Amino acid sequence: MSDTFKKILEAREDRWLRKKDLAENYSSSIVCLTMNIPGPEKAGDLSLRAFEILVDEFLGILEKKETRILYQERKITADGPEMIIVVDADPWELKKMGLSVEESHILGRIADIDVLDRSGNPVSRKDLGIRQRKCLICDRPARECAVLGRHDRSEVIERAMAIIRYCSDS
Amino acid sequence: MKIAKRVTAGSLESSDVMVTLEPADSSELELMVDSIVEKQFGRRIREVATEMLEKSGLSSGIVRIQDRGALECTLRARIETAIERLAS
Numbered sequence: 001m002s003d004t005f006k007k008i009l010e011a012r013e014d015r016w017l018r019k020k021d022l023a024e025n026y027s028s029s030i031v032c033l034t035m036n037i038p039g040p041e042k043a044g045d046l047s048l049r050a051f052e053i054l055v056d057e058f059l060g061i062l063e064k065k066e067t068r069i070l071y072q073e074r075k076i077t078a079d080g081p082e083m084i085i086v087v088d089a090d091p092w093e094l095k096k097m098g099l100s101v102e103e104s105h106i107l108g109r110i111a112d113i114d115v116l117d118r119s120g121n122p123v124s125r126k127d128l129g130i131r132q133r134k135c136l137i138c139d140r141p142a143r144e145c146a147v148l149g150r151h152d153r154s155e156v157i158e159r160a161m162a163i164i165r166y167c168s169d170s
Numbered sequence: 171m172k173i174a175k176r177v178t179a180g181s182l183e184s185s186d187v188m189v190t191l192e193p194a195d196s197s198e199l200e201l202m203v204d205s206i207v208e209k210q211f212g213r214r215i216r217e218v219a220t221e222m223l224e225k226s227g228l229s230s231g232i233v234r235i236q237d238r239g240a241l242e243c244t245l246r247a248r249i250e251t252a253i254e255r256l257a258s
Contacts, residue, residue, distance in 0.1 A: 001247055009180075009247055016181030036184070112184050122182050126206065143207050143239030146185070 004040045007078035015082060022086050023120040026070055029091040030116040031098065033058060033083045037110055038146070039157045042080030046164040051081040053167065054101065054111045061097050062087070091117040095128060102133070106167045109136060110160050136160060173199075173231025179252035180240075187240035189252040192232045199223060199230055205237035218245055226253045 019030050033054060035047050055074075062069065071086040087094060098113030105111070115123045125132060135145040136159045145151060176192040194200065201223070203215050219235055237245070 001243075001250075005243070005247070009244065009251075012183055012186055013179070013181050016183055016186075032183075034183075114183060124206075132206070141207075143185070144210055147207060147211055147239060147241060 002040075004078065008040075008042065011077035011079040015077070015079070015084070019084060019116055020120040022071065022084065023116050023118055026086045027118045028070055029087050029089055029094055029118060030120075031058075031085050031087055031094050032112075032114045032116075033098075034112045034114075035080045035110055036112045037080065037157065037160045038153055041157075042078065043076050046161055046168075048076070048081055049168055050107050050110060050164045051083075054105065054107055055083050057105055058097070058101055058113065061101070062089075065089075065097070091115050091123045092128065095123045095125075099125070099128075099130065107163060109133075110163060136163075171227050171229055173228060173233075173256065175256065177252055177255040179255060180244075180248040182236060182238055185239050185241070185244070187238060187245050187248050188234075188236045189248045190232075190234040190236075191228075191252050191256060192234070194230060194232045197230050199228055199233065201233045201235070203235045203237070205235075206239050207237070211237075214242070215245060218242060219249060222246065222249045222253070228253070228256075 019032055023030050035051055037047055068088040069085050070088055074083045095115040098115060102108040102111055102113055117123055132141040132143060135142045136156055137151045173191050173193050178188060178190045180186055180188040182188050201216065201219055203212060205212055205215055215235060215237060219233065223233060
């Protein structure tokens with residue numbers, strides 16, 4: 001196992017445990033925004049820029065709906081940038097807000113907006129009866145292509161970067 | 171060797187997998203797999219898990235794998251870590 005890979009896995013597990021702790025301590029919903037960019041380079045300039053735009057977008061939606069944020073933290077780990085917030089709102093509503101960013105914002109395709117309910121259980125697309133995410137390259141489900149290694153990794157990374165460049169130029 | 175305590179490794183985040191090992195009364199090793207890509211990869215996940223568990227010498231307990239679309243290298247790393255945690 002490469003050192004980078006090990007650090008990425010540790011960062012993910014650590015984040016998961018922090019989220020579970022926060023859900024328990026606040027007994028409230030948790031939203032976690034991370035970037036979904038393949039490869040070892042998780043915290044490059046483009047990734048950080050996209051993250052900032054997505055954070056603003058999501059917090060803007062919360063503000064519009066007058067949703068109260070009880071706690072917020074932002075960090076850059078081996079897995080890339082992350083924002084975790086504790087929110088006084090219905091987890092299903094939060095997941096729908098997250099989905100609206102994932103599905104309609106230009107950068108939504110490279111964002112992961114995960115929601116936990118107050119008991120620390122993830123709220124999934126499947127629970128809401130919404131189809132799985134599409135691959136960046138073809139229209140098949142993204143996880144299927146990723147697990148199968150259907151596309152050249154450099155092609156997927158390049159596509160993700162192209163989306164960010166397009167968004168920051170316009 | 172029996173699974174003597176409950177350990178976990180991984181997470182339920184997208185692209186990750188949570189591996190839980192726990193003791194059981196039976197003398198068998200029970201493997202439970204839940205995956206968002208069950209149809210395409212359920213069998214492969216079971217193959218990888220069974221192979222690694224056999225090598226580890228574990229013979230009884232419950233092994234729970236909750237997969238959120240992890241790559242095979244991630245699955246292997248999480249199972250390895252869970253087994254290491256049994257010893258610590």
